Amino acid sequence: MKRLPSVFIIGVKKSGTTTLTKYLDLHQQIAMAFKAQIMNNLPLGNVLHKYHMMMPYAEPAQVVVASFPGYYGRTRHKFFKLLPFMPKNPKVIVILRDPVARAVSDYLHITLMHKPSTSSNRSEWYREGNILRSTFEETVLTHNGKVNDTLDIIRLGIYSEGLQDFINAVSRKNILILSGDYFSKNPLPTLRKVEKFLELKSFYKEDYFQYNEEKGFYCAAVPSRPDVSCMSEQKGRTHPNISNFVLTKLRDFYRSYNLRLGKEFELSPAEFEWTQQ
Numbered sequence: 001m002k003r004l005p006s007v008f009i010i011g012v013k014k015s016g017t018t019t020l021t022k023y024l025d026l027h028q029q030i031a032m033a034f035k036a037q038i039m040n041n042l043p044l045g046n047v048l049h050k051y052h053m054m055m056p057y058a059e060p061a062q063v064v065v066a067s068f069p070g071y072y073g074r075t076r077h078k079f080f081k082l083l084p085f086m087p088k089n090p091k092v093i094v095i096l097r098d099p100v101a102r103a104v105s106d107y108l109h110i111t112l113m114h115k116p117s118t119s120s121n122r123s124e125w126y127r128e129g130n131i132l133r134s135t136f137e138e139t140v141l142t143h144n145g146k147v148n149d150t151l152d153i154i155r156l157g158i159y160s161e162g163l164q165d166f167i168n169a170v171s172r173k174n175i176l177i178l179s180g181d182y183f184s185k186n187p188l189p190t191l192r193k194v195e196k197f198l199e200l201k202s203f204y205k206e207d208y209f210q211y212n213e214e215k216g217f218y219c220a221a222v223p224s225r226p227d228v229s230c231m232s233e234q235k236g237r238t239h240p241n242i243s244n245f246v247l248t249k250l251r252d253f254y255r256s257y258n259l260r261l262g263k264e265f266e267l268s269p270a271e272f273e274w275t276q277q
């Protein structure tokens with residue numbers, strides 16, 4: 001049957017969400033709804049119905065997990081309205097990456113992929129695009145040399161603020177914060193953390209993930225799922241060198257937010273190095 005999700009992966013964009021959802025989809029006890037969109041422009045009842053229809057068929061023993069790409073987007077308000085209609089005690093998983101690297105990754109993604117000519121992503125381009133300049137440095141700093149915190153690519157990295165509504169809506173013990181930086185270097189421990197959090201049987205094995213020298217990332221190698229292997233070319237792009245001047249400005253900008261997040265969630269310094277800097 002199709003069931004509404006009891007677990008939501010809420011992002012954050014460019015932190016490894018696609019890889020995480022694809023790897024979790026390998027688990028036999030997970031029925032994954034990839035990037036299920038919540039329709040923002042419909043009455044609540046219709047939104048709920050459409051959302052339900054987007055869910056995968058799930059066995060009774062499976063947990064329905066929905067990746068919800070709206071941690072920051074306009075649909076987040078609708079998400080909180082829908083929450084009371086979801087199964088009780090929903091769980092939230094969020095994967096976070098050093099916000100500076102995340103911003104560079106997002107900038108690259110928008111400039112390479114979301115050209116105005118591709119109508120599907122036109123809105124995102126225009127939201128940021130009027131402001132996106134030729135280099136990352138020119139984009140993220142204002143004329144006065146301050147970090148331009150009106151840009152989405154900057155605001156998305158203020159995790160302590162972005163997560164606040166979720167913290168208020170879901171009980172703290174039902175929120176799992178994962179490190180995208182750590183996950184990309186070694187996926188297995190992170191996947192085991194998710195298994196434990198969702199109370200699933202142990203499925204993932206060491207040899208299910210093999211490091212690919214050419215890509216510089218792990219690729220999946222699960223015998224029963226040859227359809228999941230390395231991520232597409234759009235994941236794991238080489239980042240441009242960013243001047244130390246701009247890196248320092250960004251680190252200074254994010255420092256207090258990062259520290260707050262690290263303290264509030266008691267994040268491990270080994271996995272979330274950037275919360276310590």
Ligand SMILES: Nc1ncnc2c1ncn2[C@@H]1O[C@H](COP(=O)(O)OS(=O)(=O)O)[C@@H](OP(=O)(O)O)[C@H]1O
Nearest residue numbers: 013014015016017018019105184217231235236237
């Ligand atoms: N195994 C593996 N293969 C390739 N890439 C990997 C992998 N694990 C994590 N990552 C990191 O995922 C980053 C992209 O994040 P997202 O999937 O969240 O991007 S998106 O928001 O869905 O576009 C991507 O960011 P960039 O390196 O900036 O491209 C990767 O660092």
